[in-house]
Amino acid sequence: MDSHEDKRSKRKMKICLLSRFFDLRHGGIGRYSMELEKRLEEMGQEVKAISQDGGIPLGEGRIKYLTYTLFEIKFKIPKSFDLYHACSPTEAFHAPKPLVVFFHDLIPLIYLKESKDWPLKMFPKKFIKWFDGNYFKLASLKAIEKADKILTQSEHVKDELIEIFKVEEDRIDVVRHGIKEDLEPRSKSDDTFRIGTLSYLDPRKRIDILIKAFLRADVDGELLIAGKGVDYPRLKKLAKVDPRIKFLGFMPDKLLVDFYNLLDVFIFPTKIEGYGLPMVEAMACKKPVVTLSDSIIPEDVKKRTIIVDDLEKWLADPDFSNINLDENYKFAKSHDWRKCALKHIKAFEEVLDRNR
Numbered sequence: 001m002d003s004h005e006d007k008r009s010k011r012k013m014k015i016c017l018l019s020r021f022f023d024l025r026h027g028g029i030g031r032y033s034m035e036l037e038k039r040l041e042e043m044g045q046e047v048k049a050i051s052q053d054g055g056i057p058l059g060e061g062r063i064k065y066l067t068y069t070l071f072e073i074k075f076k077i078p079k080s081f082d083l084y085h086a087c088s089p090t091e092a093f094h095a096p097k098p099l100v101v102f103f104h105d106l107i108p109l110i111y112l113k114e115s116k117d118w119p120l121k122m123f124p125k126k127f128i129k130w131f132d133g134n135y136f137k138l139a140s141l142k143a144i145e146k147a148d149k150i151l152t153q154s155e156h157v158k159d160e161l162i163e164i165f166k167v168e169e170d171r172i173d174v175v176r177h178g179i180k181e182d183l184e185p186r187s188k189s190d191d192t193f194r195i196g197t198l199s200y201l202d203p204r205k206r207i208d209i210l211i212k213a214f215l216r217a218d219v220d221g222e223l224l225i226a227g228k229g230v231d232y233p234r235l236k237k238l239a240k241v242d243p244r245i246k247f248l249g250f251m252p253d254k255l256l257v258d259f260y261n262l263l264d265v266f267i268f269p270t271k272i273e274g275y276g277l278p279m280v281e282a283m284a285c286k287k288p289v290v291t292l293s294d295s296i297i298p299e300d301v302k303k304r305t306i307i308v309d310d311l312e313k314w315l316a317d318p319d320f321s322n323i324n325l326d327e328n329y330k331f332a333k334s335h336d337w338r339k340c341a342l343k344h345i346k347a348f349e350e351v352l353d354r355n356r
Contacts, residue, residue, distance in 0.1 A: 013348060014046045016078060018095055019087035020065060022049050024253075028277065029104060032177055033087045039341035050076045069093055069139070083348050089143035090136070098351045100344075101147040102175075105274025106160050107204075108136035110296070140165065148351040151175050151344070153275050156298035173347050177277060178337030180253060183284035185329070186261040193221030195315075196263040198251055198278045199270065201229030206269040209292070209311060211238045211245065217315035219244070226251040226259060260285035265318065269311065272296040277335070279305065284332035286325045290314065304328050 017040075019033035033049070040047050052068040074094040077084070086092035086101045095101075144150065144165055150172045152158050158174055161167045195214065199205040207225060214223045225235070226248040239245040251259055260266065266282035267290040276297055279289045289305040291297060297305075306323055308314040 011345070011349060012044055012046060013345075013352070014048075014080075014082040015040060015348065016048045016050060016081040016084045017087060018050050018073065018077065018084065018091035020052045020068065020091070022051055028177070028274070029088055032102070032104070035178060035337045036085075036087070036341060036344060039337050040344070043341060043345065045345070048078055048081065050078075065090070066135075083352060085344070085348070086143060086147075090139040092143035092146055093139065095146065097146065098148045098355050099146050100149045100151060100347055100351060101143045103140070103143075103150060103152045103157055103161060105153075105157055106140075106164065107272055107274060109140075109164065110160075110272060147171070148355070149173065149347050151347060153177055154298040154300060156300070157274060173343070175340055175343040175347070176335050177275065178340050179277060179281050179284055179332065179335045180256060181336075182257050183260065183281050183332070184257065185284075185286035186257070188261065188264075193219070194224055194263045195219065195221065195265055195267055196224040196226065196259065196282075197267050197269070198226040198259070198281075199229075199268070201225075201227050201231040201235060203231055204271050205229075205231070206271055206292075207231065207235050208238055209269045210267055211235060213311040213315055214245065215240070215242065216312045219315055221264075222246060224248055224259070224262065256281060257285065260287055263287050265290060265320075267291075267311070268295075268297075268305075270295055270297070273298075276301055280332045280335055283325075283328040284335075286329050288320050288323045288325065289328075304331060 017033065017037055019029065021030040022034045022037055024030050024034070037047055037049050050073065052064065069090045070093060073091060077094060077096065084095045084097070084099050086095050086099065089101055089103060092099065092101050144167055150161065150167060152161065152172060152174060153176055155174055158172050161172060162169055197207060197210060199207070201207060211223070221244065223245045225246065228250050232247070236247065260282050263282070266279065266287045268276060268279050269292055270276065273296070279301055282289050283304065291302055291305040291307055292311065293307050293309045295302070306320070
């Protein structure tokens, strides 16, 4: 790290972080919020984290999140902070200024996933999908209107913000998320050929395509599926009690390096992804990554994968020739949570300097 970054990290600010969770219960956003809070505090910043935890005990899933983002958060936000940072656009409804907002992706506008966790059964799925997309759009418009600075994790999402919401390019900074520092390649302890994937199990991730291709190709090896989610029962049924297919459930951080290093190849069949950090984590362990040609994934990540049209055909005769594991490793290790936090600090200071 250069001396300029060291100097910048020593400027102390009172920062209020607004998120749903500051742990892994909410997947990528939860991890981002947790890591950002931790790193900012390590750099001497005064941080106040506002979350949904301990709030109004009204329902679960969407109802609880709507209650939190539309009403409850208004009464939780403290006054007199130097800066407020919404860890996603829905936390920006009641956020004071100066305000920085992070857009992880625009998936709710582009792909409305199957809705299986809605607690009120009288609402049809079409209405739920319509509501999800329009709520996110409303929150995004409000966040863009209020934000002094917008952050996002890829050039892909930056371009979408400019195209869909007409955001001025100079208002957006790209800040990559980090990965765990201990993700490094290790030697395999056996000769079993293993395919792996890791994600929240919902229809958008298309783990069903991977299972069907694995079975039809009759792969001589194992398929390890890490993660849990609403699609688990259907995927378990598709696996047909095949002993080669193993569902590992939630994968804790402490086991990630062991999981990736068990594999010979990591396959990520998702339909659309805001970024896809599991692919980057696999690259950090020097594992080849396979994606599908119709997957919508930021180009900076996807171009480093083996892109296939027919997964069954590829599994029947895997080809690893068109992949540079060393270059992918360097790319993966550039994802660092400390660097991420420093770029946040730079953006925060720019906003405060403009508002003086």
